[in-house]
Amino acid sequence: MTDTAAQPAAVATAAPDTMSWDSGLRRLMMIYLPLGCFVLILLFPFYWMAITSFKPNAELMNYKEHNPFWISSPTLAHIKHLLFDTAYPRWLWTTMLVAVGSTTLSLIASTLAAYAIERLRFRGSPYVGLGIYLAYLVPPSILFIPLATVVVQFGLFDSPLALILVYPTFLVPFCTWLLIGYFKSIPYELEECALVDGATRLQILRRITLPLAVPGLISAGIFSFTLSWNEFIYALAFIQSGANKTVPVAILTELVTGDVYQWGALMAGSLLGSLPVAIFYSLFVDYYVSSLTGAVKE
């Protein structure tokens, strides 16, 4: 016991200067090197996607004469093909419409629900909250077949409106959950003051609670936007005509044709389809991270 305690102390006093050099190298080997590898691997597919979309076809299929990691003669041909020879702008527009529509709808629905559950407190409100939380655990893979028949019943098959109405099923639970947490952090005394001053409940929601919950609303909004932009299985099952497809579905079903894949056009389409959500994300990155981690901690 005394031996083991004495040993490290002896080493530390014996060689203080080798220790500092050693810890610098150690830090490099233990932190920066693995971190560099992680970043390299996590970002490489995007680099590869970007570089492929600007390569001419000749370079794409010839690694012997051209270094595949770089472009010798960059071209915009793939992007031009995408924008002018396919319905890509239309797909982008549909995706944007669906993402904005379903985000707005879920934000309104979940703000009201979170306010009712957290602030209007009624008997059984925790159970309603729990029920909404459980809805988040139902994955779309289980629902898409019956939902397809529901969508057909409502006469919404092949219409972007179906997606706008269906996406809130996975957006509302998350947003409500996030906003309940946010409303909890707003002091209740503020609302009591307003009540004493004769404000109605709706006035309180509009004038006091919502302005204070703006960061939470932004987090929920950006999360919903990225999730609806990324959604795939519902869009694949409910939309049939080429013009109404969202970007992820359209690239996979309309651009993948024949046996020879147009890798340049495919990668250009992926790059362009990723850009809006990546830009949107980079503008609000702190909100996104806080909502991701906040939701997990809650």
Add this chain to the structure above:
Amino acid sequence: MSVTTLSSPVLAQRQPSWLVRLFDYKPFLIAMCLAPALGLLAVFLTYPLGLGIWLAFTDTTIGRKGVFVGLENFQYLLTDPLWWNAVFYSVVYTGIATFGKFALGFWLAMLLNNHFPFKSLLRAIILMPWIVPTVLSALAFWWIYDPQFSIISYLLVDVLHWRTTNIDFLGSPWPARFSLIAANIWRGIPFVAISLLAGLQTISPSLYEAAMLDGASAWQRFRYITFPMMMPILAIVMTFSIIFTFTDFQLVYAITRGGPGNSTHLLATLAFQRGIAGGELGEGAAIAVSMIPFLVFATLFSYFGLARRKWQQGESND
């Protein structure tokens, strides 16, 4: 006197508009606030969930209303080698991918928990695979796994000379299975790392200081402080990860569509192939419903993870 001057204008304001009074009536307001969210969830989530379970017991096809056939669909699935294959691959896929995501994600979270410059920028960059639509990054992986022009094969054959032939990533069952698992791990690492980083940041440094004073090694600090303190958050993140990995659809559909020779079908892709592409709604629904027992298992896992957290907190208060 001041009371009367205060209350009379309020009364005068309230008197005319019965609508305002109605919206200030609490039960009515609660109903109005909950209506949009609960209505949407009831129509597009609860009802389809029930309908899906009903469809699984019928022989509905696209365009024809089916009749109740009892357990026939499930009996058929039990004799269907493709279904067994999908169950097998779903379990393997979930098991290996979850293990990989959490091992690497935990490591990345511990790396990110150190102090170094540009930390928040790095954190933002690392989340990219999680942000970008899965299908689009899956297409990039499809291109990386190309049999002829794979960049990985190029690296191994022409640059490093470790191999003499190109790797056939997606041409035969097991390489295709592992290629998909690798892509799934790649996509899942950021979510796990950033969630766990949030957990790591809540662990008080004084615990580590106390342990170091007692002479605990780095491994002991990890094993007896970091890991137990991370248990509750690990349980939650892992439940979500397991549920969404087990029911994954996009990656497999985009890269292999279940091929080669149906070897990489997950339950979700098989359900899509039978239910939507093949038109056998009843059978597709039965495949989807057969995922539910696995998901219930995962949710119970989460429940006990949470229960454990409460128990731990109670103990530390004593």
